[in-house]
Amino acid sequence: MQPRRISKAVIAQTAARIAEHAHAHRIPAVHLILHGGEPLLAGADHIAHTVRAIKQALGPGVRLDVSLQSNGLRLDETYLRLFDELGVRVGLSLDGDAEGHDRHRRRGDGRGSHAAVTAALDLLTGRYRHLYAGLLCTVELRNDPLATYEALLRSAPPRIDFLLPHGNWETPPPGLPAAGDGTPYADWLIPVFDRWYAAPRQETEVRLFADILRLLLGGRSSGEVVGLGPARMVVIETDGAIEQSDTLKSAYPGAPTTGFHVSRDTFDAVLRHPAVMARQLGRGALAAECQSCPVVRVCGGGLYAHRYRPGSGFGNPSVYCHDLFRLITHIRGVVERDVAALLEGRR
Incomplete structure (x- = not known):
C-alpha cells in the first residue's frame, strides 16, 4: 500500500535525482507531470513545495515545465492563482457530454461529476486560459463519437487526448472480443478523425491523429501510444519507488516495478534495467508479426501495456492491433488522396 501523499523527504530526494540527471546529460528542459490518483488531494501547499523544490534543485540553467492532470472536482480559484504563480499548466479529464461523462466518472455518493468538471473548466478557461493544457477523454464505445467530440470542443481546448481503455490479451478492453477480432475502437475514432481533418481550420490538436500524421510523413510521435520512439519517462511513486x-499496472500486479528508489539509485541505473532497455529497442523488440506489418513504423506495436499476454509477456501485438491497423490505413488513405489531388492540381 502506497502512502496517500509523497513526503517532503521523498520530494527532496526526487528533486536531487532529477537535477543530477539533467546536469549530467546537459538536458536543457525537464517536463514534470503531477498525476494521481488525483494530485489536488495533496493540497496547494504540498504541490507548491514540490514544484519549488525541483526548480531550486535544477537551478537557472535548466527549464522546468510543469503540468498537472486533474479530474477537476477540487480545482478552484485558490489553486489556479497558485498555478499561475508557479507556471503549472492544467489538463482536465472529461469524457464528453453529461450522459457520456457520467457513465463512469461519478462521486462517491453516485452522483455524476460532469456539472462540477464543466464549472471548473469554465473557471480555467476564463482569465486562466493561458494555463489550459487540454482535455483527456477515454473512449467509451456506448457514447456517440461525434457528440463526444463536439462536447469537448465547447471549451476550445488546445489539445485533446483520446485514450483507449486499458486492456490486454488476458483482460480485453470493453467491447473487444478476447481474440482481438473486429475494429470497434477504430470504427469509433474514424468519424472523429474525418470531422477533425475536414474542419476549415484546426480547431484543436487531437494528439493521436496528429501523431499518426507526423509518423506517416516521416516525423516522430509525441508519446508512446504509436510510433517506435523509446520510452521517455519514469514514474516516482509516493514512497519514492x-x-x-x-499504465503497466493494467497488465498484472507489480508490472511497473523496477526495484529502484530515489534515495539510492540514479536514473541512469533505471535506464539499464532490462525491462526499461527493452522499451528502447524500437522495432527490434516487437513481435515477429509486428515487424513484418506494413504499418509497423507508424503503429510501433501500440502501447506497451496493451501487448501483455500471460506466458509470453509483452512480446505480442497490441490487443488493439486490428483497430490500429484500420485507423492508420484510413488516415494514410486520406493523406494519399489529398497528395494525389494536390499533384494533379499542379499539372
Whole structure:
C-alpha cells in the first residue's frame, strides 16, 4: 500500500535525482507531470513545495515545465492563482457530454461529476486560459463519437487526448472480443478523425491523429501510444519507488516495478534495467508479426501495456492491433488522396 501523499523527504530526494540527471546529460528542459490518483488531494501547499523544490534543485540553467492532470472536482480559484504563480499548466479529464461523462466518472455518493468538471473548466478557461493544457477523454464505445467530440470542443481546448481503455490479451478492453477480432475502437475514432481533418481550420490538436500524421510523413510521435520512439519517462511513486509507466499496472500486479528508489539509485541505473532497455529497442523488440506489418513504423506495436499476454509477456501485438491497423490505413488513405489531388492540381 502506497502512502496517500509523497513526503517532503521523498520530494527532496526526487528533486536531487532529477537535477543530477539533467546536469549530467546537459538536458536543457525537464517536463514534470503531477498525476494521481488525483494530485489536488495533496493540497496547494504540498504541490507548491514540490514544484519549488525541483526548480531550486535544477537551478537557472535548466527549464522546468510543469503540468498537472486533474479530474477537476477540487480545482478552484485558490489553486489556479497558485498555478499561475508557479507556471503549472492544467489538463482536465472529461469524457464528453453529461450522459457520456457520467457513465463512469461519478462521486462517491453516485452522483455524476460532469456539472462540477464543466464549472471548473469554465473557471480555467476564463482569465486562466493561458494555463489550459487540454482535455483527456477515454473512449467509451456506448457514447456517440461525434457528440463526444463536439462536447469537448465547447471549451476550445488546445489539445485533446483520446485514450483507449486499458486492456490486454488476458483482460480485453470493453467491447473487444478476447481474440482481438473486429475494429470497434477504430470504427469509433474514424468519424472523429474525418470531422477533425475536414474542419476549415484546426480547431484543436487531437494528439493521436496528429501523431499518426507526423509518423506517416516521416516525423516522430509525441508519446508512446504509436510510433517506435523509446520510452521517455519514469514514474516516482509516493514512497519514492522509481517505476515504469503506471499504465503497466493494467497488465498484472507489480508490472511497473523496477526495484529502484530515489534515495539510492540514479536514473541512469533505471535506464539499464532490462525491462526499461527493452522499451528502447524500437522495432527490434516487437513481435515477429509486428515487424513484418506494413504499418509497423507508424503503429510501433501500440502501447506497451496493451501487448501483455500471460506466458509470453509483452512480446505480442497490441490487443488493439486490428483497430490500429484500420485507423492508420484510413488516415494514410486520406493523406494519399489529398497528395494525389494536390499533384494533379499542379499539372
